Amino acid sequence: MNPTILPLDWLLGTWQSDEPGEGCFPTIKPFRYFETLQFSHVGQPVVNFSFNAFHADSKKPLHRECGFIRMQPGTNKVAFIVAQNSGLVEIEEGELTGQQLNLRSHAIARISFAKEPHVKEISRVFQLRADGKLEQRVSMATDTQPLMEHLRITYIRS
Ligand code: HEM
Structure with missing residues (x-):
């Protein structure tokens, strides 16, 4: 393993949601999902x-996303580079503190015919909890709504 990404070794592997994740936003019907x-x-x-x-x-x-995580050598600065099947491509940046990754959108681009409302800002947290579960929380701001929670889900290692 390249030593630059050693601080992220707690993320490696496959994680499955242990119970349905919860999705919400003021403008949509609450929903449940596996991931x-x-x-x-x-x-x-x-x-x-x-x-x-x-x-x-x-x-x-x-929803599907894929991408890459990079760390600035010698610092706790992290870049999260992601493409989403909705037509959104974004770069999030933030910091790694222990086994918690706090990210905020740094650049967002979308296809010309992306569905409205458009996403204006995203913040995301990955945390390895004391009980061994991984938690992801995602908040977003759109054209019509300020930054607030969209997703909350926990995973177990499989
Ligand atoms: C709706 C963005 C991840 C499921 C939406 C909307 C946006 C959005 C902008 C429309 C909100 C509105 O109409 O006001 C995002 C972003 C994500 C993300 C930026 C990742 C960072 C997910 C994931 C799921 C999901 C992982 C899991 C299934 C849904 C559903 C709706 C929705 C079911 C409502 C129906 C629809 O508009 O398709 N999302 N989403 N989203 N999202 Fe997400």
Whole structure:
């Protein structure tokens, strides 16, 4: 493993939601979903990831994301580079503190025919909890709503 990404070794592997994640936003109906996360490396100073979400009842594929995590050598600064199947591409940046990663959008781009409302800002936290579960929380701001929670989910290692 490249020593630059050693501080992220707690993320590596496959994680499955242990119970349905909760999705909400003032403008949509609350929903529940399952999600599988995969974090891997190939010896580069980069973590590769792919996230696949499924409808909690129908098990139909929903949201999908893939990308890369980089760390600035010698610091706790992290960049999270991600493409989403909705047509959104973004760079989030933030800091690693122990086994918690706090990220905030740094640049957002979208396809010209992306569905409205458009996402203006994203903040995301990954935390390895004391009970061994990984938690992800995502908040977003759109054209019509200020920054608030969209997703909350926990995973167990599989
Ligand atoms: C709705 C963004 C991840 C499921 C939305 C909306 C936006 C959005 C902008 C429309 C809100 C509105 O109409 O006011 C994002 C972003 C994500 C993300 C930026 C990741 C960073 C997910 C994930 C799921 C999900 C992982 C899991 C299934 C949904 C559902 C809706 C929704 C079911 C409501 C129906 C729809 O508009 O398709 N999301 N989302 N989203 N999102 Fe997400």
